[in-house]
Amino acid sequence: xxxxxxxxxxxxxxxxxxxxxxxxxxxxxxxxxxxxxxxxxxxxxxxxxxxxxxxxxxxxxxxxxxxxxxxxxxxxxxxxxxxxxxxxxxxxxxxxxxxxxxxxxxxxxxxxxxxxxxxxxxxxxxxxxxxxxxxxxxxxxxxxxxxxxxxxxxxxxxxxxxxxxxxxxxxxxxxxxxxxxxxxxxxxxxxxxxxxxxxxxxxxxxxxxxxxxxxxxxxxxxxxxxxxxxxxxxxxxxxxxxxxxxxxxxxxxxxxxxxxxxxxxxxxxxxxxxxxxxxxxxxxxxxxxxxx
Amino acid sequence: xxxxxxxxxxxxxxxxxxxxxxxxxxxxxxxxxxxxxxxxxxxxxxxxxxxxxxxxxxxxxxxxxxxxxxxxxxxxxxxxxxxxxxxxxxxxxxxxxxxxxxxxxxxxxxxxxxxxxxxxxxxxxxxxxxxxxxxxxxxxxxxxxxxxxxxxxxxxxxxxxxxxxxxxxxxxxxxxxxxxxxxxxxxxxxxxxxxxxxxxxxxxxxxxxxxxxxxxxxxxxxxxxxxxxxxxxxxxxxxxxxxxxxxxxxxxxxxxxxxxxxxxxxxxxxxxx
Numbered sequence: 001x002x003x004x005x006x007x008x009x010x011x012x013x014x015x016x017x018x019x020x021x022x023x024x025x026x027x028x029x030x031x032x033x034x035x036x037x038x039x040x041x042x043x044x045x046x047x048x049x050x051x052x053x054x055x056x057x058x059x060x061x062x063x064x065x066x067x068x069x070x071x072x073x074x075x076x077x078x079x080x081x082x083x084x085x086x087x088x089x090x091x092x093x094x095x096x097x098x099x100x101x102x103x104x105x106x107x108x109x110x111x112x113x114x115x116x117x118x119x120x121x122x123x124x125x126x127x128x129x130x131x132x133x134x135x136x137x138x139x140x141x142x143x144x145x146x147x148x149x150x151x152x153x154x155x156x157x158x159x160x161x162x163x164x165x166x167x168x169x170x171x172x173x174x175x176x177x178x179x180x181x182x183x184x185x186x187x188x189x190x191x192x193x194x195x196x197x198x199x200x201x202x203x204x205x206x207x208x209x210x211x212x213x214x215x216x217x218x219x220x221x222x223x224x225x226x227x228x229x230x231x232x233x234x235x236x237x238x239x240x241x242x243x244x245x246x247x248x249x250x251x252x253x254x255x256x257x258x259x260x261x262x263x264x265x266x267x268x269x270x271x272x273x274x275x276x277x278x279x280x281x282x283x284x285x286x287x288x289x290x291x292x
Numbered sequence: 293x294x295x296x297x298x299x300x301x302x303x304x305x306x307x308x309x310x311x312x313x314x315x316x317x318x319x320x321x322x323x324x325x326x327x328x329x330x331x332x333x334x335x336x337x338x339x340x341x342x343x344x345x346x347x348x349x350x351x352x353x354x355x356x357x358x359x360x361x362x363x364x365x366x367x368x369x370x371x372x373x374x375x376x377x378x379x380x381x382x383x384x385x386x387x388x389x390x391x392x393x394x395x396x397x398x399x400x401x402x403x404x405x406x407x408x409x410x411x412x413x414x415x416x417x418x419x420x421x422x423x424x425x426x427x428x429x430x431x432x433x434x435x436x437x438x439x440x441x442x443x444x445x446x447x448x449x450x451x452x453x454x455x456x457x458x459x460x461x462x463x464x465x466x467x468x469x470x471x472x473x474x475x476x477x478x479x480x481x482x483x484x485x486x487x488x489x490x491x492x493x494x495x496x497x498x499x500x501x502x503x504x505x506x507x508x509x510x511x512x513x514x515x516x517x518x519x520x521x522x523x524x525x526x527x528x529x530x531x532x533x534x535x536x537x538x539x540x541x542x543x544x545x546x547x548x549x550x551x552x553x554x555x556x557x558x559x560x561x562x563x564x565x
Contacts, residue, residue, distance in 0.1 A: 002458075004465045004466050004469070005465075006396050006397075007396075011396065011475045012396035015391050016398075018389070019385040019386065020404070022385060023407070023408065026442045031414055031419055033422035034419055037422065090305065091306060094305045094306045094309075098299060101303075110550065111313075111550040111551070112313055114504075114546035114547070115504075115546055115547075116503070116504035116522045116542075118523075119504075119522060119539060119542050123316060123317070124316075126536070127316065132331070164313075164316070172558065176562070228417055232507075233525065247417045251417070251420065270418050271413055271414060274415070274418075
């Protein structure tokens with residue numbers, strides 16, 4: 001906060017009011033409702049509801065389909081983080097090295113970042129449809145790929161659909177990270193070490209650690225939340241419900257299944273996960289000071 | 293001499309990357325310029341056909357047949373209203389709230405700070421059901437207000453404007469106070485002009501964010517009148533090459549922003565994360 005400030009008895013509330021009002025009505029009200037739902041059990045016929053304590057939570061923890069969604073979400077975020085991170089880093093290193101056409105490459109590699117996940121999903125859908133999907137038939141010829149029935153194949157489908165656009169995000173941040181490394185450091189390391197590859201892993205990559213850590217969080221958040229549009233336009237959870245993410249499952253249970261208690265409890269579990277991720281993120285922001 | 297060999301490898305890898313990014317979109321675009329009959333018999337196409345104008349104008353202007361009532365043109369209009377509304381509302385409210393937080397001595401300052409920033413923990417996906425119920429209680433289903441306000445209820449932009457204000461030297465306010473400037477004038481005459489670059493970046497970022505909304509318009513619009521482009525992808529029917537054309541058209545606004553406003557958009561990404 002500033003040392004010099006305005007001293008006023010009411011102006012500050014005028015400036016804060018619009019945002020606070022919107023947050024209270026459209027955020028806090030729904031959140032309080034979520035907590036109420038999570039500790040309530042609705043009568044199956046909608047005639048009434050009663051306080052249920054932690055029953056909804058007990059229910060989701062004994063529900064095998066919750067574990068399936070949990071397992072898938074963990075695998076999905078891990079694989080997406082790994083794939084998009086390494087391809088993004090590889091491309092960023094190349095783009096940082098070339099002398100000509102840097103900006104052309106940059107523009108052509110970052111545009112998928114701005115495309116909506118749902119649009120990406122619809123597009124992926126065409127490449128993986130049984131009718132004329134090019135990738136479907138390519139993979140089908142190779143190992144009998146059939147995501148309609150095989151869980152692993154369905155994983156491949158949603159991983160490809162989910163990674164495509166996120167490669168751009170990783171590329172942008174890694175390129176920015178590489179450009180922030182001081183020229184003198186690189187020049188000094190060239191004198192000491194002739195091998196490009198060894199120099200990268202011993203000098204450049206450690207200097208990129210803050211970016212890498214930050215991107216891990218960004219990618220996990222993406223896989224948890226933003227992939228909703230992708231799942232909803234590609235497998236819709238197929239073959240059974242093995243490719244439902246936690247967010248997607250909560251939506252299906254709440255909005256389609258009308259089980260508000262379970263959906264509320266699932267949302268609160270997700271909030272806890274986001275809380276953990278955010279704490280890591282703040283640690284990172286504090287940690288970053290030491291690097292600069 | 294040695295430099296040239298690695299540089300060739302660099303370009304080669306980058307070209308593979310470009311291929312992965314561009315070819316899928318190209319295939320859908322090329323296929324969208326053929327007749328559906330041709331696609332249905334021959335599959336996806338890599339080369340252009342000659343039905344471009346026919347397919348695209350049909351999708352854009354034709355009423356019944358693609359969707360029931362609404363034209364794609366109207367859906368683009370809805371998307372633009374929604375995206376502009378979200379960008380405007382979140383920039384204005386965040387700019388003001390950040391000003392209130394940084395430049396005033398407030399009672400319960402840390403309480404208000406947490407009240408605003410705890411909301412970052414709860415993305416819309418987690419509160420979509422109860423938000424729907426709130427919106428319907430307020431009679432805002434099927435309205436632009438209902439499309440815009442819940443998405444604008446976000447503290448990301450506030451966080452960023454707050455950081456920016458904190459970096460402005462104290463002397464600015466001291467000097468302004470000596471001149472007898474009041475808080476409103478200081479905000480309008482000094483801070484808003486100083487924040488112009490940031491405002492543009494956040495606005496463009498929030499515009500793309502708003503345009504790309506999928507789940508929220510999907511569940512809160514029950515009449516076609518308020519359908520947006522991205523949610524329309526889920527509900528569209530019609531022949532295959534018309535659907536391809538619609539997918540390609542839905543990508544144009546973000547593409548235009550990336551190509552022409554790239555600098556601002558990237559700045560927006562960095563400030564919003």
